[in-house]
Amino acid sequence: MKSTSDSGLHPQPPHPATIWISDDGSTGHGSEHEARLPPAALPSRNWQHAAAADQLDERWLKSIYTSSSSSSRAHADNMPVSAEKVAVRHRTSDDFPLAVTIFRPVSSADVKASVVFANATGVQARFYHNVAAWLSQNGVAAYTFDYRFSGASFPLECDPAKLAEDEDYFEDALRRCPDHVDLTTTWCKVDLASIVRLAYESNPEADVTVIGHSLGGHLMAVLPSDHVYGPRAKVKRLLNVCGGNAYVKNQKEPDAAEFGFTEIVVKPLAEEKIFRAANLGLGYDLPYGPGLEWVQWYFHPHFAFNRPENMKLARGLKGVPLLYVGFEDDDKIGKNMMEKYLGMFDHSDGLKQSLWIDPVKKGWPSCGHVNAFTKSKEPKLVPVEHGEAYTSQKDFEDAISSQPKPSRASLSKEETIWKLFLDYILGNPVDTSHAEYKVWTRQDEREIEKERREDAESRRKSPRKEDIILGFVSPSQAKL
Numbered sequence: 001m002k003s004t005s006d007s008g009l010h011p012q013p014p015h016p017a018t019i020w021i022s023d024d025g026s027t028g029h030g031s032e033h034e035a036r037l038p039p040a041a042l043p044s045r046n047w048q049h050a051a052a053a054d055q056l057d058e059r060w061l062k063s064i065y066t067s068s069s070s071s072s073r074a075h076a077d078n079m080p081v082s083a084e085k086v087a088v089r090h091r092t093s094d095d096f097p098l099a100v101t102i103f104r105p106v107s108s109a110d111v112k113a114s115v116v117f118a119n120a121t122g123v124q125a126r127f128y129h130n131v132a133a134w135l136s137q138n139g140v141a142a143y144t145f146d147y148r149f150s151g152a153s154f155p156l157e158c159d160p161a162k163l164a165e166d167e168d169y170f171e172d173a174l175r176r177c178p179d180h181v182d183l184t185t186t187w188c189k190v191d192l193a194s195i196v197r198l199a200y201e202s203n204p205e206a207d208v209t210v211i212g213h214s215l216g217g218h219l220m221a222v223l224p225s226d227h228v229y230g231p232r233a234k235v236k237r238l239l240n241v242c243g244g245n246a247y248v249k250n251q252k253e254p255d256a257a258e259f260g261f262t263e264i265v266v267k268p269l270a271e272e273k274i275f276r277a278a279n280l281g282l283g284y285d286l287p288y289g290p291g292l293e294w295v296q297w298y299f300h301p302h303f304a305f306n307r308p309e310n311m312k313l314a315r316g317l318k319g320v321p322l323l324y325v326g327f328e329d330d331d332k333i334g335k336n337m338m339e340k341y342l343g344m345f346d347h348s349d350g351l352k353q354s355l356w357i358d359p360v361k362k363g364w365p366s367c368g369h370v371n372a373f374t375k376s377k378e379p380k381l382v383p384v385e386h387g388e389a390y391t392s393q394k395d396f397e398d399a400i401s402s403q404p405k406p407s408r409a410s411l412s413k414e415e416t417i418w419k420l421f422l423d424y425i426l427g428n429p430v431d432t433s434h435a436e437y438k439v440w441t442r443q444d445e446r447e448i449e450k451e452r453r454e455d456a457e458s459r460r461k462s463p464r465k466e467d468i469i470l471g472f473v474s475p476s477q478a479k480l
Contacts, residue, residue, distance in 0.1 A: 103141070118216025129144060134375075214333070239322075241325050327356075350440075
């Protein structure tokens with residue numbers, strides 16, 4: 001067997017320790033049973049995420065960890081710092097054991113900032129591990145976690161192996177989630193808030209940024225005010241990546257979208273008590289409560305801010321910079337959805353900004369709805385005896401086409417979108433060149449109260465089909 005030095009690889013970081021942390025600040029080590037953090041908890045059949053092929057590359061992840069006899073000097077020279085990966089069971093304020101993985105510089109002196117990742121719908125924390133590890137190498141303590149009853153955050157009595165391999169077992173575990181658990185009052189105001197507080201208290205001198213991906217971009221906007229402004233935690237800045245307002249009428253083909261969503265999501269939710277996120281290509285299925293709220297968002301013009309209490313929190317978000325980053329090659333969230341999302345905020349502070357990026361025009365790799373978080377890959381060629389081979393029919397057709405084609409991206413994620421993430425987290429100027437950049441003003445705000453009245457009147461006249469299917473309105477009351 002070759003030694004580490006013989007192989008040319010960097011030293012492997014220590015095996016992740018499993019530590020118990022509670023919201024009250026106490027720590028301890030779990031029992032052998034408690035230490036078994038569940039792996040990805042769903043059979044591969046349901047993993048329809050666009051970036052499914054980019055699973056966490058452990059070999060690459062290990063290779064980015066570096067050792068240095070003088071990490072502070074390396075940091076000063078903008079060189080990678082020594083980093084570590086720690087698996088944590090974090091007890092929330094209501095005593096639920098969340099699975100958390102922290103990527104952080106080994107030396108606290110190297111921590112320049114902290115970041116918390118708020119996951120997209122059905123996306124597990126491990127999806128963000130590559131970018132989190134890279135950020136830690138650049139002086140950022142990065143916190144990834146799974147919301148309760150998703151990913152690795154299931155009750156301890158659940159068998160991790162069965163969650164990963166037995167679909168029936170996994171679905172039974174989803175159905176054990178209490179119906180009162182939902183997106184905003186539980187996943188956001190308890191789970192996400194708890195991790196934001198953990199990040200803040202672990203490095204109180206470091207600025208905390210929350211990166212909300214898709215769903216997470218909505219949840220971060222309705223965090224409790226005492227977890228944004230203190231005293232429980234302070235958030236320095238917010239970054240929304242592809243988290244636009246996906247209201248049904250904002251879709252490219254609203255009628256088709258409504259029919260499809262009703263058939264493959266609403267009906268299964270009513271019949272099976274599971275939100276079939278996989279049917280939408282959004283990743284892993286969700287429990288009933290979070291799924292029900294997702295449905296309510298989808299059919300309301302204000303989406304995540306449909307509840308008055310959420311609207312109040314979003315409108316009250318002042319004094320904290322918020323940057324929205326969206327991509328032209330995102331086939332799920334278009335520019336109009338970004339505009340509908342940002343139009344909900346109070347822009348009197350002038351701190352909400354947007355950056356709409358066309359990766360092709362910037363010479364960037366594809367970002368889409370999820371790929372901004374995946375690591376760069378080397379192009380794959382199939383070896384042949386003569387000439388060049390193509391990995392797909394599309395590659396071949398592109399090669400022989402007479403139509404002009406954009407040049408292939410020559411830059412990596414680390415040089416482009418990940419650098420933008422890092423610059424924003426550290427409070428540095430971000431690259432706005434060759435992109436649509438905007439600072440939002442009061443003139444960009446939507447007529448919120450008028451829209452709310454119109455929606456309420458529409459529902460009064462004709463109850464929504466999804467409300468009938470879910471049993472909130474009886475068929476006899478419907479005027480469809």
